[in-house]
Amino acid sequence: MLAFEGITKIFNQGTQDEKRALNQIDLEVDAGDFITIIGSNGAGKSTLLNVIAGTYQPEEGRLIIDQQDVTKTPDYKMAAYISRVFQSPTMGTAGEMTIAENLSLADCRGKKRGLKWGVTRARKKRYGELLKVLELGLEDRLNQSVGLLSGGQRQSLTLLMATLSLPKLLLLDEHTAALDPRTAAKVSELTNRMVKENNLTTLMVTHNMKQAIRCGNRMIMLHEGKVQFDIEGKDKENLTVEEVVKRFGSKLKDESLLS
């Protein structure tokens, strides 16, 4: 469904600060895969997502989605295929607009936006029902601006927005990292539920090894811009933190990964 063919992304090319964030990455993602991506700081996790989303264009290689070459497609056109949830809750929503308006913005993702009324009565009714699933009482606050919500509420809303008009691919970029542990666990659980219910193909970057092992059917570890480790199915289910540390401990200088 999604394929990386020898993708290389270099920052500051030709200068002293040159950095190969991604180095000849080959990767196949099947429809319905839920892949967790781990790696220490600077391993290239976020760059990988940014290349898929079209935020960065790679220097070498091809990016294929459904047999189409989308290597050079700009980010706003990739929106037709992709939904994204960022790390910071403020990044995924427009704070001065209302909950209903934000959902409506997401409803039009990748579609042509014209002079039709944005928040119609029918949409509002639908959003109210969808919000009930979050069990945060947001269904009664459709006309309030998103800036009034807490971080966890905002991130839950972002997640709902991301899955609203079922994307081909869902990208989660450490989307629970900025939340307190309890809220993070809730959002994480919500993520699992939404991915499962909609059978979404998902790539989730995380700093948390336990989360990476617990979620998804496949796990990838990046190190210095290369895929170090790719495990799926039964092997992934039986994986433990101890085993990963035993095999890759020397490469996991980043303590926070093990927390």
Added chain:
Amino acid sequence: MILFSILPISLQQGLAYALVALGIALTFRVLAFPDLTVDGSFPLGGAVAARLIVQGVDPTLATVAALVVGFIAGCLTGILNTRLKINSLLAGILMMTILYSVNLRIMGRANIQLLYRPTVFTSMENLDMPRFIPIIIFFLLITVVVKILVDLFLHTEYGMALRATGDNENMIRSLGVNTDNATVFGLGLSNALVALSGALVAQDQGFSDVGMGIGMIVAGLASIIIGEAIIKPKTVFRLTLAAVFGSLMYRFIISMGLRLGLAPTDLKMATGFMVILALGVPAFKKTREGKIHLRGV
């Protein structure tokens, strides 16, 4: 007594310049883009309308032409910023400077008299009542219609994308909106309103002058600040209402100041101080509470 005598003139001016305040609210507040094109697009509207009227074109048509040309001027500022990656403030200043020459070219000289020409106000001037009454009603109608149209537009799917562009550009890009195009369109729309105002003001005052746009942004900002201090812009409806109301208040304060002895030459300085005061006082108080939240400034 003073109050009563300055009311008609401040009402008339406040409504005539309300379109400028609406335009500035669109760029500064909705798009969070500090657009300085205004000082050039306002006289541009006047210049286009005046020149066409002198050429014998129907005044209504000339006014519509001014609006279209203003739209193009705004789009060009947007293109300088989004395509050529020129800083937003500089893009506006460049456009404003270029428009100065353009306006002189359009008019052929520094000002055009319209006193004995047909204007959109001609039919109103022949009515059996003081001139200001039908003119105030006319400006009121225009302002209310434009305000409602802007409100409606900002609630459409594309209008909401425009608001999101000012609110969280990365987010709306990731939802599939080409924010560069949205910015260009928003600037076009804003300057179309400003040029429309310029065209109407020129016809109302009976001449178009190349210098009539100087200080227009600062005056517009002052209007918005005054309006937002009274009407908290929590919704789009209130935001545009604050712009219109602020424009009325600002012109009222100015008329009052002039009547109380403020020299007309000091007007722009007084307006500038007004804006500095409004934006600067919260910094003195060292609290963020109660700060007038003016995006784009």
